[in-house]
Amino acid sequence: MRVLLEKLAPDALERKKQEKSVGLKDLPGESSEVVLRFAPNPNGPLSLGHSRGVVINSEYAKMYGGKVVLRFDDTDTKVKPPIPEAYSWIEEEFEWISGRSADVVIRASDRMPVYLDYARKMIQGGHGYVCRCKSESFREFRNSKEECPCRNKSIEGNIADWDAMNEGEIEEGGAVVRVKTDMNIPNPALRDWPALRIQHKPHPMVGDRYKVWPLLDFQSAIEDHEQGVTHIIRGKDLMDSTRKQTLLYEHFGWEYPSALYWGRVKVHEYGGFSTSSIRESIDSGAKEGWDDPRLPTIKALQRRGFCSESLREFWIDLGLSQKDISIPLQTLESFNARIIDSKTERRVFVGDPREIKLQGDFPTSNLSLPRHPENPTVGNRCWMVGGPVVIQDGDIGDGVFRLKDFADVKIVDELANIESFEKSDERRKIHWLPLENSRKARLVIPDGDEIDELDGLLEDVDLVIGDVYQLERVGFARLDRFEEDLTAILIWLHG
RNA sequence: GCUCGUGUGGUGUAGUUCGGUCCAUCAUGACGGACUCUCGAUCCGUCGACCCGGGUUCAAAUCCCGGCACGAGCACCA
Numbered sequence A: 001m002r003v004l005l006e007k008l009a010p011d012a013l014e015r016k017k018q019e020k021s022v023g024l025k026d027l028p029g030e031s032s033e034v035v036l037r038f039a040p041n042p043n044g045p046l047s048l049g050h051s052r053g054v055v056i057n058s059e060y061a062k063m064y065g066g067k068v069v070l071r072f073d074d075t076d077t078k079v080k081p082p083i084p085e086a087y088s089w090i091e092e093e094f095e096w097i098s099g100r101s102a103d104v105v106i107r108a109s110d111r112m113p114v115y116l117d118y119a120r121k122m123i124q125g126g127h128g129y130v131c132r133c134k135s136e137s138f139r140e141f142r143n144s145k146e147e148c149p150c151r152n153k154s155i156e157g158n159i160a161d162w163d164a165m166n167e168g169e170i171e172e173g174g175a176v177v178r179v180k181t182d183m184n185i186p187n188p189a190l191r192d193w194p195a196l197r198i199q200h201k202p203h204p205m206v207g208d209r210y211k212v213w214p215l216l217d218f219q220s221a222i223e224d225h226e227q228g229v230t231h232i233i234r235g236k237d238l239m240d241s242t243r244k245q246t247l248l249y250e251h252f253g254w255e256y257p258s259a260l261y262w263g264r265v266k267v268h269e270y271g272g273f274s275t276s277s278i279r280e281s282i283d284s285g286a287k288e289g290w291d292d293p294r295l296p297t298i299k300a301l302q303r304r305g306f307c308s309e310s311l312r313e314f315w316i317d318l319g320l321s322q323k324d325i326s327i328p329l330q331t332l333e334s335f336n337a338r339i340i341d342s343k344t345e346r347r348v349f350v351g352d353p354r355e356i357k358l359q360g361d362f363p364t365s366n367l368s369l370p371r372h373p374e375n376p377t378v379g380n381r382c383w384m385v386g387g388p389v390v391i392q393d394g395d396i397g398d399g400v401f402r403l404k405d406f407a408d409v410k411i412v413d414e415l416a417n418i419e420s421f422e423k424s425d426e427r428r429k430i431h432w433l434p435l436e437n438s439r440k441a442r443l444v445i446p447d448g449d450e451i452d453e454l455d456g457l458l459e460d461v462d463l464v465i466g467d468v469y470q471l472e473r474v475g476f477a478r479l480d481r482f483e484e485d486l487t488a489i490l491i492w493l494h495g
Numbered sequence B: 001g002c003u004c005g006u007g008u009g010g011u012g013u014a015g016u017u018c019g020g021u022c023c024a025u026c027a028u029g030a031c032g033g034a035c036u037c038u039c040g041a042u043c044c045g046u047c048g049a050c051c052c053g054g055g056u057u058c059a060a061a062u063c064c065c066g067g068c069a070c071g072a073g074c075a076c077c078a
Helices: A002-008 A048-064 A086-098 A112-124 A135-143 A155-167 A216-226 A236-252 A275-283 A298-304 A308-318 A329-341
Strands: A035-038 A067-072 A104-107 A128-131 A176-179 A194-198 A212-214 A231-235 A258-262 A265-267 A325-327 A349-351 A353-359 A365-370 A380-385 A389-392 A400-403 A407-412 A415-420 A432-434 A438-447 A450-459 A468-471 A475-482 A488-494
Touching: A035 A048, A035 A231, A048 A067, A048 A086, A048 A231, A048 A265, A048 A298, A048 A308, A067 A086, A086 A298, A086 A308, A112 A128, A112 A155, A112 A176, A112 A194, A112 A212, A112 A216, A112 A236, A128 A155, A176 A236, A194 A216, A212 A216, A216 A236, A231 A236, A236 A258, A298 A475, A298 A488, A308 A329, A329 A488, A349 A389, A349 A438, A380 A432, A468 A488
Parallel strands: A035 A067, A067 A104, A231 A258, A265 A325, A353 A415, A438 A488
Antiparallel strands: A128 A176, A176 A194, A194 A212, A349 A450, A353 A389, A365 A380, A389 A432, A400 A407, A407 A415, A438 A450, A468 A475, A475 A488
């Protein structure tokens, strides 16, 4: 066979090197006018978990020249109530993460008349009914595949109940609108699922105008249709949602969009991405705020100095796998480090400083060091050498080392004797700083639920709040602020 | 319990649609080395995987059957 092939088609024997496909896979189905959506609950700012939805959806929109709808699913006033500031936070974060603003921004709470109208149509068409059963008793019906007594009520009776719900005549929990499916569907989750419920608690944005609010499966299904969404990308925990909504679409005679799913992601360093539990930790005082550097929020990531490009590369690299994955933060960090390294200026931070005096034959003078070793165009930084210098206490060791970019020294009686300016042997290289060019600084290092702080001295050369620096031999950190006593506060980014 | 989904090196990921071009891709990691430009960068090298068992086939990561493991849904949350 091989001999035959060699004669007929020698190319067929050449091994092509395997390649990993880059970027996202093609979208299934019709892709001429793609409309995607990202639908967070504004019960807090966006988290690292949400950023996956922003990146994947906006990236597909870019690939196909389509649109992304940013939709605020704010229909719950009790369990996960929206917070008013979060709407604008999320719009800004969406733009920061994706590098573009959303094409359409809508709030479910503004669209209530649309949902209520469709609900009434559904009831009138006999595809839904008002169920007055208690949730526990309906659960029994559902599990035993029995129809509940409300199911066969007349349309007139249902409309009367529907009006009563909207008038506020029925208490919370007293009634719910169900979509009529089939009590014999194998999957219990799909049997006559609830579409709208009563909430008397006022909504932070629209007040107490509405007494009946749609549940996610209903509201989202209606709005996806209204916006012409062609592809829904969401977590695989919402697979049953797709099936429920498909049944609703059948009632209305609509065609359901293509649905794609991703699995659950855990980042080892963070407990989870739940907005409610983050909010709890802030309310209890365990965390300082939404941008506490220990938190997996976008605000915290920004404050620490992550760039949005690394977030995009990270999620695109992970793709749309339905596998549940647990990934170390280091993976994101390595994307970030690679991207920011070339534009990050170097500075010296000496933690746990120890002062030493230089001794030897050298003139008091300027020492000029590059701001970036590979990018001379950003210029140099100047140190005055002559006075006392500081090194990290732990670096003392046997007292023989090289002060990086300066001189080989040997410590004798608290004095650093300069042995050579040229690198003369394989001794350790350590970072150091003239006292004259330093200012007090504190490096804040998030570590799980803890915050470690390291006091030291920072090279005081053109420090700009908000900039990220690479602290030589330490790692990357962002200058967060200056304290009143002018101490520089650095927040640790990564190594 | 019912329903749905997923199993590729330490961690992720490509390849599975339509079996051969796969002694399985890329990244990250670990280890070692080069560079008298860092514990950073760059460059070089090394390590390491198709969940298990059958079947079909000249040929299986890929198709079929049966296990096992893990995850999710079954909320008047999103």
